[in-house]
Amino acid sequence: MDELPKLSHEKLDVYQKAILFLAMAAKIVACIPRGNGELIDQLRRAALSVPLNIAEASGRTGSLDNARHFAIARGSALESGAVLDAAFALGLIDQALYRDGKILIVPIVAMLSKLCMKK
Numbered sequence: 001m002d003e004l005p006k007l008s009h010e011k012l013d014v015y016q017k018a019i020l021f022l023a024m025a026a027k028i029v030a031c032i033p034r035g036n037g038e039l040i041d042q043l044r045r046a047a048l049s050v051p052l053n054i055a056e057a058s059g060r061t062g063s064l065d066n067a068r069h070f071a072i073a074r075g076s077a078l079e080s081g082a083v084l085d086a087a088f089a090l091g092l093i094d095q096a097l098y099r100d101g102k103i104l105i106v107p108i109v110a111m112l113s114k115l116c117m118k119k
Contacts, residue, residue, distance in 0.1 A: 009058035014111040018051040018073070021104040025080065028101060032092045039092070043083040049076035050108065057115070067116050074112035081105045 009015045025047035029040050050073050057069030084105065088098040 007055070007058075009055040012054065012058065014108060014115065015051055015054045015058075017104060017108050017111070018054055018077075021077075021080065021101070021108060022047045022051060024101055024104055028084070028087065028093055028097055031094075031097060032087060036087075036090075036092060039083060039087060043080060043087075046076045046079040046083060049073065050080065054112075063118065067118065070112055070115040074109060074116055077105055077109045077112060081109065 025043050029043060032040055053069045053073035053076065057066040057073065060066035060069060081102070084093075084098060084101045087093045088095070093101075
């Protein structure tokens, strides 16, 4: 199959990693036992917010406007990391899933931090 055309945000490494983390978040959610709906909802929302805000930032023309959306994405990525920490601390996910999630989310936060500072 030929490669599909890409929108500008799809070419960004941070966006690609954010999409991978979104898929990882779905795996994490599937492992969290019933009775933890608030944690599940928080992870779903935060993980989805990251690529959506990256895409929106890429569509903005003003550097301050796109930096604001990158900052929102960064906040959601940090929130996703905190949910991972909480799920692991509460014994809701195993160490392998926790490690895999952290391996994805930490560089996403780092990349978004740099994008927030660009002018």
